[in-house]
Amino acid sequence: MTELSVDVRVQVARWRNLLVDAARCGSLASPLAALSHPHWEPMELQALWWLRAESLLPVGVLAMRLGGLAMPRLSRLVDRLEAGGLVRRERSVRHDRRRVRVRLTEAGHALTDELNAQVQERMAKLLSPLQGETRSALMDILELWVQALTVQARTAEEVAEENAELASVPDELLRASAA
Template identity: 45%
Template structure:
């Protein structure tokens, strides 16, 4: 059975005789699957009235674990935002009842952001919808094939992480302002597409 990538590879194999057709097929298919996952996430978010950046704030709070509370500076760091940008994003979430901001009794200047019950429900609804979509895609594979695919992708991710760490080290040695960090997978409720 042929897919659109087979046709794509045939065209480019004729045009670029140096191109590795297996490599091209792998990365073209990964790109299609990533695009599918991103579009499915956005469609689910749109149907629920959430935007991707709102979902990422809920996800970050949920990821912190009980009591699902964090300081604005911690959230800003996790999301790669300035404090001002985060504050602008928190206001609509608070108005929607998905988070609350409270002040610590000992120091009124210290603010804590907490996921509400409605925020938990919105997050879980999104994750459940993504889970259903992803399981539908994986239905094409046997359980053993799924394990094999997960193992092969792990090897590729490890290679990418080692490469990225090496680039950061080179930038730091050259006096760059690179910052080492591990890519943080977003639970499938994840995707790391743009805000």
């Protein structure tokens, strides 16, 4: 484990304990986990919900959103949703035709409106123990946290891109630029 300050260790311990307590109350499960529909599996419903949230997703990103779902399983899931008229696959014409993205159809949008109502109801129940100003303060803090995570993720992506670019530069050029 990396070197952490005493303050950070105390906060991590507090957060861990809060998560354990929230789990004991049954409040830690994802509001997406229990989506239900008479015809569609929970994982298919989660895929639809993510497509509603993000409009158009490459299949690899959709697999990650679904917890790192293996590509063969994701392919079967998308096949089923496509056969049901809820999604359509799109190939990138400009870049690489092997790159496939998935988008909701009108029927998919209609179903995800129902799913979103289920998710919102579950989330409202999670927030209901808090009153007005306290609930608003929690949302403000969570927004700050997500903004910080977004900056951190972008920085990590930029470093990875720079490393990939450096890896593609021939060794002779690197030696010449260092001289």
